[in-house]
Amino acid sequence: MTRNSLFQSENRRLKKRTDDSESVFKNVDWFTVIIFLLLVTAGVFSIYAASYDYDQANILSFEEYSGKQVVWIGLSLLLGMIILIIDARMYETYAYPIYLALLCLLIVTIFIAPDIKGSRSWLKMGPMSLQPAEFAKFATALALAKLFSGYNFILNESPRNYLKALLIIFIPIVLILAQKETGSALVYFSLFFVLYREGMSGLVLFAALLAVVIFVVAIKYSETMIIGIPAGEFFIMCLIMVLAVGITVVHARRFTIARNLFFWFAGTALIEWLLSLVDLHLNGYTYFFSVLGIGMLYCLLELLRLKARKLILTIATVVMSIGFLMSVNLVFNHMMPHQQKRIKVALNIVEDPRGDGYNVNQSKIAIGSGGLSGKGFLKGTQTKLKYVPEQHTDFIFCTIGEEEGFIGTSLVVLMFLILILRVISIAERQHTVFVRVYAYCVASYLIFHFCINIGMVIGICPVIGIPLPFFSYGGSSLWGFTFLLFILLRLDATGRTRRTQ
Numbered sequence: 164m165t166r167n168s169l170f171q172s173e174n175r176r177l178k179k180r181t182d183d184s185e186s187v188f189k190n191v192d193w194f195t196v197i198i199f200l201l202l203v204t205a206g207v208f209s210i211y212a213a214s215y216d217y218d219q220a221n222i223l224s225f226e227e228y229s230g231k232q233v234v235w236i237g238l239s240l241l242l243g244m245i246i247l248i249i250d251a252r253m254y255e256t257y258a259y260p261i262y263l264a265l266l267c268l269l270i271v272t273i274f275i276a277p278d279i280k281g282s283r284s285w286l287k288m289g290p291m292s293l294q295p296a297e298f299a300k301f302a303t304a305l306a307l308a309k310l311f312s313g314y315n316f317i318l319n320e321s322p323r324n325y326l327k328a329l330l331i332i333f334i335p336i337v338l339i340l341a342q343k344e345t346g347s348a349l350v351y352f353s354l355f356f357v358l359y360r361e362g363m364s365g366l367v368l369f370a371a372l373l374a375v376v377i378f379v380v381a382i383k384y385s386e387t388m389i390i391g392i393p394a395g396e397f398f399i400m401c402l403i404m405v406l407a408v409g410i411t412v413v414h415a416r417r418f419t420i421a422r423n424l425f426f427w428f429a430g431t432a433l434i435e436w437l438l439s440l441v442d443l444h445l446n447g448y449t450y451f452f453s454v455l456g457i458g459m460l461y462c463l464l465e466l467l468r469l470k471a472r473k474l475i476l477t478i479a480t481v482v483m484s485i486g487f488l489m490s491v492n493l494v495f496n497h498m499m500p501h502q503q504k505r506i507k508v509a510l511n512i513v514e515d516p517r518g519d520g521y522n523v524n525q526s527k528i529a530i531g532s533g534g535l536s537g538k539g540f541l542k543g544t545q546t547k548l549k550y551v552p553e554q555h556t557d558f559i560f561c562t563i564g565e566e567e568g569f570i571g572t573s574l575v576v577l578m579f580l581i582l583i584l585r586v587i588s589i590a591e592r593q594h595t596v597f598v599r600v601y602a603y604c605v606a607s608y609l610i611f612h613f614c615i616n617i618g619m620v621i622g623i624c625p626v627i628g629i630p631l632p633f634f635s636y637g638g639s640s641l642w643g644f645t646f647l648l649f650i651l652l653r654l655d656a657t658g659r660t661r662r663t664q
Contacts, residue, residue, distance in 0.1 A: 190659040191247065191652055192589060198582045199648060202633035203236050203641070205575065206559075210636045213546055213555040213562040228555050228636045235638040239645040246649040251657035254305060254650055255312070255597050262306035262331070265299045269338040276342065281499075284344040296347040297643030299335045301650060304604035306331050307354065311361055312597035318362040328358060345502070346628035353611035357603045366476070373480075374487055376402075381491040383510045390435070392447035396488060400451040403484045404428045407458065407477050415473035420465050424458055455481055502625075509625040522558060523622045525551045530564030530572070530621065537568030555636045557628055560620040575634075579613050586648075589655050598654045605647045 211222045211229035224230045254261075272295050276283040285292045310316065310327055318324050332354050339348040359368055377399050384395035408428070411421040431454045459478050466474040495503060508523065529545035532538070543565035545551060551558050564572050583606055590602030609632060616631040618624030630640045 187247065187251075187653070187656045190656040192585070192655055195582065195585050195589070195648070195652060198578060198585065199633070202578055202582070203239070205578075206634040207232050207236065208540070209559050209562055209634055210555050212541055212543065212566055213559055214636075215541055215547060232636055232641075235641050238638070239641050242642065242645050243649040246646070247653050247656070249653070251653050254654065255309060258305040258309035262302045265295065265302035266334060266338065268295045269299055269335060269342070273338065273341050282343045284339070284342040284347065291638065293642075294344075294347070294637075294639035296335075296339045296342070296344055297639040298646065299339070300350065300608055300643055301646040303331060303335055303351065303354070304601050304608075304647065305650075307357065307604060308597045308601035311600045312595065318358065319364075325363075344628075349615075349627060350608060350611055350629070353607040354604060356607045356610075357600060360603050361600060370483075373406075373484065377484060377488050378491055378494075379510065381488060382495060382506065383512060385492075386512075390447040390450065392451075397447060399484070399488050400447075400455070403455065403481055404458075406484070407455075407462075407481050410477045410480055411462070411474065414476050415471060417465070417469075417471055417474065420462065420474070423461065427458055427461070428454065452485075455485065505625045505627075509622065522552055522626060523619070526554075526558050526561040526620050527622050529561040533565040533568040533571075535569050537564075537566045537571055540566055542566060557616065557626075557630055557635060558620055559631055559634045559636070560617055563634075564620075576617075579609070579632075583609050583613070586651065589651065593655070593658060595658065598651075598658060601654065602651055605651050608644075608647060 207222070207229050210232050211227060214228040221227070222229050223233060225234075272286055273283060276285055277287060279285055284296055285294050307328065310331060311318070316324060318328065332351055336348045336351045339351075355363070355368065355371070359365065380398055380402075381393070381395040384398060385393045387394040389397040408421050408425050411417050411424060415421075431450070435450055459481050462474050462478050465471065466478070495506075498506075525545060529543065529551055532545060533543075538544070541547075543562060545565055546554055546562045551561055554562055560572070560575075563575055567574075586602055586606040586609065590599050590606065593599040593602065612629055612632050615624055615627070615629045616635075619626050619629065630637060632644045633641065
């Protein structure tokens, strides 16, 4: 090949690369970018309001958290541009190496990170501190998407596929728990919604919901006694009986067996009540275990006689629910004392307005005082007098509630809902499994952070240190979500470019 032809070939290659870059920027979902910019801008003003100091009134001052956040946002926009420029194929090609690199960083963090409030999750890098757990989110999303996009990979095809997916999710969870950063570890459980979207049975989510109900009820009503057992365990045992009958009807379609179970449970409950009138009632554990045991033995015999495999779900639900119920106290007692206290405060078991319940109590006061339209920008009393700790980070939403009121918080919620629905819309229009799964990972992270953070601030969830995306002060969280969102935009833009060619 002559020098002239080589030169022409190189020119064509450069021209094609330039055209591809122009096409990508033309096909970027700019509506999502605008929502991102609106959220981070509102976040800066909220941080400024939360940390406002009368002596340092400049929002861009580096003495203020808002000034530092502006720098983080500028660097995030630069990162976003770089992500959009990089060839989209790189994210799929190097998904596993990126994931492994972040896992190594998480392992290193356990050993070299300084102890900050009992947690070893922050790496000091000169004047900055970064939290690797935030960056592991996009790496885990890429790895999960890469797994699902593998040749002929179907989640329900074999238990091995489930094992692979669960390993990708649980390895970072274990490493982050080793850093004693429970809140960040819990975020990764949101990826089970992705597994559900890709074929996992809804029974798994039902089991998770049942486990939460059992845990909450068992802890909430553990002090009062009914027929010799804690009221929480009494209510759960009754719920298990109802579930056994319901599952037998709805899932197994065995109406005769369900009827017999109902009469057995109802009849023995009536006998127990009559015995209690003359103070001859049985111990609660003896009653429930014998009644449920005989009921499940009956289901097992019918299973063998009729070969009705769906009855296995009834038996498994009862056995696993009782097993989980018996382990609740063991799990709760092994939690850290401050974690136990936070759960008890969230469930209104104990009132501790000056201790573990202080943050939430002051936060609710701040939000409630905002009324319909709020007190006005920089006019909040709860926030200005620093009654709410961490109000520029995890409790940033209370500042919005006090100063902007119901209208302002509604607008923030609306913007998040628009962003989440937009990400789901992007996911559904994809023609490749890799991008679709990755997009649903992004949506799952956003939903979890949004719901849990606001739940913490208004007192319906325990305080577990989950930041509000794009609002809470901090570079790690902002950069982590920038990586998540802009990688998705790059992948989506590439797909749209290919479809238009």
